[in-house]
Every structure is written in structure tokens, then in C-alpha cells.
Amino acid sequence: MPELPEVETVARGLRRRVLGRRILGAEILHSGVIAGEPENFARELTGRQIVQVSRKGKALIIELEPALGHAADFLVVRLGMTGQFTVRRTSEFLEPHTHVRLTLDERETEIRYRDTRRFGRLRCITEDELRVLLASLGPDAQTITEEDFLRAARLRHGAIKSWLMNQKGLSGLGNIYADEALFLSRIHPLAQPGRLRKPALLRLHRAVLKVLGRAVELQGTSFRDYLDIEGRPGNFLPRLQVYQRTGLACRRCGSRIRRLVVGGRSSHFCPRCQPRPRR
DNA sequence: GCAAGCCTGACC
DNA sequence: GGTCAGGCTTGC
Numbered sequence A: 001m002p003e004l005p006e007v008e009t010v011a012r013g014l015r016r017r018v019l020g021r022r023i024l025g026a027e028i029l030h031s032g033v034i035a036g037e038p039e040n041f042a043r044e045l046t047g048r049q050i051v052q053v054s055r056k057g058k059a060l061i062i063e064l065e066p067a068l069g070h071a072a073d074f075l076v077v078r079l080g081m082t083g084q085f086t087v088r089r090t091s092e093f094l095e096p097h098t099h100v101r102l103t104l105d106e107r108e109t110e111i112r113y114r115d116t117r118r119f120g121r122l123r124c125i126t127e128d129e130l131r132v133l134l135a136s137l138g139p140d141a142q143t144i145t146e147e148d149f150l151r152a153a154r155l156r157h158g159a160i161k162s163w164l165m166n167q168k169g170l171s172g173l174g175n176i177y178a179d180e181a182l183f184l185s186r187i188h189p190l191a192q193p194g195r196l197r198k199p200a201l202l203r204l205h206r207a208v209l210k211v212l213g214r215a216v217e218l219q220g221t222s223f224r225d226y227l228d229i230e231g232r233p234g235n236f237l238p239r240l241q242v243y244q245r246t247g248l249a250c251r252r253c254g255s256r257i258r259r260l261v262v263g264g265r266s267s268h269f270c271p272r273c274q275p276r277p278r279r
Numbered sequence B: 001g002c003a004a005g006c007c008t009g010a011c012c
Numbered sequence C: 001g002g003t004c005a006g007g008c009t010t011g012c
Helices: A004-018 A039-045 A127-135 A146-154 A160-165 A174-185 A198-217
Strands: A023-028 A051-057 A060-066 A072-077 A082-091 A099-104 A111-113 A121-125 A258-262 A263-270
Touching: A004 A051, A004 A060, A004 A082, A004 A198, A023 A039, A039 A121, A060 A127, A072 A082, A072 A127, A121 A127, A146 A198, A160 A174, A160 A263, A174 A198, A174 A263
Parallel strands: none
Antiparallel strands: A023 A099, A051 A060, A060 A072, A072 A121, A082 A111, A099 A111, A258 A263
16 A cells, blocks of 8 residues: 555656656556546646656655646646556556556656556646645655644544544555554554643654654555555565554564554554553 | 545534 | 545455
């Protein structure tokens, strides 16, 4: 599942491989992954040079050189659950569930978008629309300051796990890293942010930065589908402490890891290291 | 038939 | 403000 570290890895890969290159054509094999009109999408991209690749939270942002007759200067991608970008030779075997092909300048390589579940979306938007999108996301989870983190958490009711994942207080965490950060900071997924003491919130802030930093270094987690630009899996999987380890021994205390549904999402935690909050 | 991320809509 | 269910899709 692409969360911040996976999206960061993809962004770095794209930066390395396609920065400065021009998109000669866009072929849409399945329009379901395109937000808006597919014809418009293809028209906006055709002939455009890629001048920057960045991200905020889990949103991948590909900036195009401004060009006459083109309003949308940004290709923004949300990878959903199984979205994948690869840079491949045009002649290479086209893997199943490839939905978009962006031919690059010499016509020998292309950017491919693959997405088995088709929960991901690609959209071409203007700078104004990008601004609105970015404003709808909280500070990036990798760079959020202590102050912003405390401020965002303080007023919140409801489960801290839901807050970590809702992209508004901070953006970039999904199920894997939310569970991992809560474990590292020894906080129960049902704890209420507004009721936690400051030291606990500071622990959580540090845990978020730590787990994301390490996961970025290891190029993300390949639980099921995630692969980078070159088709390689990430290396964080063996470092997972709780995610998808239900029934296995906690690496810290040996208790069995439990699973609990919070906000409709499965949460994995150690009942001893992360005691249930007093209510 | 469930699970995943994200959106929408219903409800309190 | 908050929760919850439903829909999207497909592989297990």
C-alpha cells in the first residue's frame, strides 16, 4: 500500500528517470483511473516537458512546463492501494492492469501507470486547483513540526488512529505506518489525542518521523503489490513491529499482537506495550 | 466474502 | 465534530 515512504520512493525514481523529458503522447487504456475527461487529460499532457516531481503526503505531483494553450500545469496522482508507476521500454511486455502509457521523447521509453484495484486517480490540474488540493491536506508527516503536531492533536476527539490516518491533521500516514508509529510511542490506537499528555504526543511525533525516515531509507514496504519505478520491492517489511503480525509475539515484550477494528480499519497493536487508555 | 484507501451521504 | 455504511475493484 503506497503511503508516504512509497510515494517518496516513486517520486525520487521519477525524478531520476524522467525529469526534463517531454511527453510525446498519452494512451489511455482504461479511463476509469482518469479524473475528468480522458480526452482533455491526454491533450493536456501531450507535448509537455516534465520539470519537477514532488509530493505532499501521499499525493504525487508532476509539474509540467507551462505551454501555450495548456491550462493544467500539474499532473497529480493518488496511487490508491495498488497504483504503480514504472518506466519501461515501449517494446517491453505490457503487464496486465496497465491503464495509462505516457510515451517519452525518443519514443523508446514510456511511463506506465498500472493499478490492479483501480482505486488510484490521475488528474491534470491548474496551479489554482493544486493550491486548493494542497490546502486540503495537513502538513506533510515527514516534516511536520512539534508545534503543528501538538496543535493539531490537542482539540481532537475520537480515536488517535483515525486522526493519524485522516490526512487533515497531518498527511502521508496510512494503515501500516500509523500502526507502527503508535507501537513505537506505546500508544493504544483508541487513545484520544486531546486526552493524551504532552510527553505521549511528543513521543508519537518523534515516532512518526522515525518510522517514516527509516522506511524512506529502505524504499518502503512491499506488503502485497507495491513496487518502485524499476519494479523493485521495498525493504521495510522485516522491520514491521505490529502491522499484519496478529497472533505473533511482540518484538519488545513477547505478548501476542492483537487486531482491533478502529474507524473501519484493522489496527495491530501490542496489548502490553500499548495499554488501553482510561476513559 | 473479505480487505484495502478514499469519498460521499446518512445520522447523531 | 464525530461515527458508520456503501461503493469502487479484484485477488485471495
